[in-house]
Amino acid sequence: MAAARTVLFDFDGTLIDSDAVLQAPFAALGLAEVDFPPLGLPLPVACERAGITVADYLAHYDPGAARPFPGVEAMLAGLDRWGLCSNKDRATAEVELARLGWKPAVAFFSDDFGGRPKFLDPVLAALALTPGDALLVGDTAHDRACAQAAGVAFGLAGWNPRAVPEPGDLVLATPADVVAALNSPP
Numbered sequence: 001m002a003a004a005r006t007v008l009f010d011f012d013g014t015l016i017d018s019d020a021v022l023q024a025p026f027a028a029l030g031l032a033e034v035d036f037p038p039l040g041l042p043l044p045v046a047c048e049r050a051g052i053t054v055a056d057y058l059a060h061y062d063p064g065a066a067r068p069f070p071g072v073e074a075m076l077a078g079l080d081r082w083g084l085c086s087n088k089d090r091a092t093a094e095v096e097l098a099r100l101g102w103k104p105a106v107a108f109f110s111d112d113f114g115g116r117p118k119f120l121d122p123v124l125a126a127l128a129l130t131p132g133d134a135l136l137v138g139d140t141a142h143d144r145a146c147a148q149a150a151g152v153a154f155g156l157a158g159w160n161p162r163a164v165p166e167p168g169d170l171v172l173a174t175p176a177d178v179v180a181a182l183n184s185p186p
Contacts (some may be wrong), residue, residue: 010138011086016156018066025060040089040140042110064097075175081105120150139163
């Protein structure tokens with residue numbers, strides 16, 4: 001059965017369990033954990049807040065360290081088409097996507113948004129979708145706001161224990177729940 005909607009994913013914290021991997025460069029550069037910027041920010045913004053350069057951060061980032069959350073690979077294999085919209089930098093994300101063997105129909109990253117927080121308009125246009133045709137699955141308030149700004153339904157990646165639901169969220173307990181959500185009315 002073809003899904004009624006197309007799923008768009010955030011990358012870090014949604015598809016891959018990357019919290020510790022994202023924070024490791026800050027620690028390697030001498031920041032105390034209390035000084036780490038919040039997860040989900042575009043990399044240039046996070047680095048500016050931390051008082052470091054993007055180049056220094058990337059020199060300490062290991063693109064081979066993050067692993068998919070359990071069930072994500074099977075879920076992605078069962079999707080005909082999906083998109084990616086992330087505040088991650090493109091070069092690092094492309095290395096990680098290649099390592100994982102994942103091929104989204106479209107993938108937009110922080111670089112594509114001029115360093116601003118991600119937004120869904122170009123993703124929807126590239127996939128020829130209206131807001132009602134899509135579901136954004138993410139793990140942060142940034143993801144929720146991104147979906148709301150575009151008029152797209154939001155699903156919280158509840159398989160990430162750090163994700164905090166808010167009233168009105170569609171909480172997806174496991175990656176397998178994504179397929180059921182795509183086939184449910186918006």
